[in-house]
Amino acid sequence: MIDETVEEIAEMQTHSSSVVAIKAARALLALGDREFPTVEEYERALERNSDALRRANPSHATLQTTQRELVSRVTESDAETVPAAQAVTEDVVAEVVDRVESAKRRAGERAAAFLEDGDTVFTYDYSSTVLEALTAAAEAGVSLSVRCAEARPRYLGRKMARTLSEFDGFDVTLVVDGAAGIFLDDCDRVMVGMDCIVEDTLYNRVGTYPVAATAADVGVPFVVVGAESKIVGGGFAFENEQRSVSEVIREPADGFAVENPAYDATPMRLVDTVVTDDAVHEY
Amino acid sequence: MIDETVEEIAEMQTHSSSVVAIKAARALLALGDREFPTVEEYERALERNSDALRRANPSHATLQTTQRELVSRVTESDAETVPAAQAVTEDVVAEVVDRVESAKRRAGERAAAFLEDGDTVFTYDYSSTVLEALTAAAEAGVSLSVRCAEARPRYLGRKMARTLSEFDGFDVTLVVDGAAGIFLDDCDRVMVGMDCIVEDTLYNRVGTYPVAATAADVGVPFVVVGAESKIVGGGFAFENEQRSVSEVIREPADGFAVENPAYDATPMRLVDTVVTDDAVHEY
Known part of the structure; x- marks a missing residue:
C-alpha cells in the first residue's frame, strides 16, 4: 500500500498539493494494521516509510512538511505501547488531512x-x-x-x-x-x-x-x-x-x-x- | 498624389518605419512639378502638405522626424527662386531617403x-x-x-x-x-x-x-x-x-x-x- 503510493506520487503529473499530501498521509495508516515488537520499531518503520513517501517527490512542499510533521508528532508523543503509538498516528493523520483539506479555503478567506x-x-x-x-x-x-x-x-x-x-x-x-x-x-x-x-x-x-x-x-x-x-x-x-x-x-x-x-x-x-x-x- | 499618400499612410496597418517615411518623403516631390508665383508660396505648400502627411500617423516617429527635417532644411536653405527651392527639396528628399534606407543597417552594424x-x-x-x-x-x-x-x-x-x-x-x-x-x-x-x-x-x-x-x-x-x-x-x-x-x-x-x-x-x-x-x- 505504501509502496504503491510512493510510485503513484512519483508518477503523478498533477501538482495538486492537497491531493498528493493527503494520499501520502493516509498511506501511513497502513502501519496501523501491522504488528511491531516495540514502540521504537514502529517509529523506525514510520520514519522509513515516511522518508520513501517524501523522496517520491522531493520538490513537493506540502508533502514534505506534512510528512515531517506526522513523524515528529508521533515520535514526540512518547507513546508507551505500539497500539498507543498507532492511535496517535491515526489522530495526527486525521488532523493533518483535515488541515490540508481546509487550508485552501481558509487561506482564501483570509486573502478575501x-x-x-x-x-x-x-x-x-x-x-x-x-x-x-x-x-x-x-x-x-x-x-x-x-x-x-x-x-x-x-x-x-x-x-x-x-x-x-x-x-x-x-x-x-x-x-x-x-x-x-x-x-x-x-x-x-x-x-x-x-x-x-x-x-x-x-x-x-x-x-x-x-x-x-x-x-x-x-x-x-x-x-x-x-x-x-x-x-x-x-x-x-x-x-x-x-x-x-x-x-x-x-x-x-x-x-x-x-x-x-x-x-x-x-x-x-x-x-x-x-x-x-x-x-x-x-x- | 500627396493626398493619396496621406490616405495610404493613415490606413497602413504595417508599422514598418522605413517604408512609411520614405513614401511620405517622396510624396513631397510632387510639388516639384507645380508652378508657384513665389518661393514663400512654395514653402507654404510644402509645409501644408508635410503637415497632412505627418497627421496621417501622428504616432509614427520616423515619419514625424523626417518630415520636420525636410521642411526645415528647405526653408533654411533661403533659395532665391522657386526652381531653386524645388531643387533643394529634391536633394534633401534623396538624402533623407538614403539615410532612412541605410539607418537600419548602420544601427545594426554599430550594435554588432x-x-x-x-x-x-x-x-x-x-x-x-x-x-x-x-x-x-x-x-x-x-x-x-x-x-x-x-x-x-x-x-x-x-x-x-x-x-x-x-x-x-x-x-x-x-x-x-x-x-x-x-x-x-x-x-x-x-x-x-x-x-x-x-x-x-x-x-x-x-x-x-x-x-x-x-x-x-x-x-x-x-x-x-x-x-x-x-x-x-x-x-x-x-x-x-x-x-x-x-x-x-x-x-x-x-x-x-x-x-x-x-x-x-x-x-x-x-x-x-x-x-x-x-x-x-x-x-
Missing part, C-alpha cells in the same frame, strides 16, 4: 479580506486558492475588476477568466502575459498562488517572476496566497519540471531548440504579502 | 560591436534591426547563443528563431515570454528593437516592458537598437494600436472582455543603451 469593493486585481495562471479568495469576496458582495493574464504555454488564465465570468459583479478581462506592464498600471494589487516558498524564493508557474518584477516597477503590491504547509525551510531542493516542447510550438523546430520549464523562481524581495491559512506574512 | 564571441543574447519579438546586428555579428564570425521569446499574441519570436537557426555558429532557443526570468539569468544582454523613444519612454511591441523589468531585476543589461529618427522630442503623442481580440483567443469570450494592445511603454530608466545609426546613447 484584502479585497475591497471596486478594486482591480491582476492575476496570473489558474490558482484554486486565488479562486477561493475571489469566491469569498464575491460571496461577501464585493465587486471586482480582474485582469487575467493567459499564462502561456497552457493558457490556464483563460480557465480563470471563464470561471470568474460567472461571478456576479465581476468585470473580467483576459490579456496576454506580455501586456502586464500596461494593465498593472491601474491595478490595486496582484494576487497569485504558489507552488512553494523555500527561504528567499517563491516557486510558481513559469511567468510569475516577470509579473512580479513588472508589478514592483509599476509599484503595485504583490500578494501570494496558499497553504502555510507550502512554506518550507532550507534543505528542501525544489526541482523544476521540464514539460513537453509541443506546448510551446507544435510545428517542427528545425535548427533551434525549445525549452519549456513549468516553474520559475521569484525572489521574495518582490513579494509584499503571503496569506496562508495560518497567518499573514509581510515582507 | 557589442556582441562578443560566445555571448548569450536574449531577444524579444522580431526586429529587423536586431536581425541586422546579429547578421553583422555572424558575418564577422561571432558565435552566439540566442534566446528568443515567442512574443505573444503573434508569436513573432518564432520567426526570429527560424531566421537565426540558419546562421552558422548560432545556438538558438525558443521559449515562452513568461520564461524570461529563467533564461535571462545566464544571458549577457537583452537586445530589442524599438517603435520609438519619446522623452523618458520606450514604445515597442507589447511585452517589452516585462522583459525590461525582469532584466533589470536579474541584472542583465538592456540594449535597444533602431534608427536615430525614432528618437523624438516632446509634443509627439504616441497612440497605441488596439489589435484584433482574435489574436489573443479565437473561441468566444462569453462574459469576459479581451484586450490586445500592440505596444507597451517601458520607462527609459530600465534601458541601459540605445544604439542608432548615429550614436550610442548610454542611460
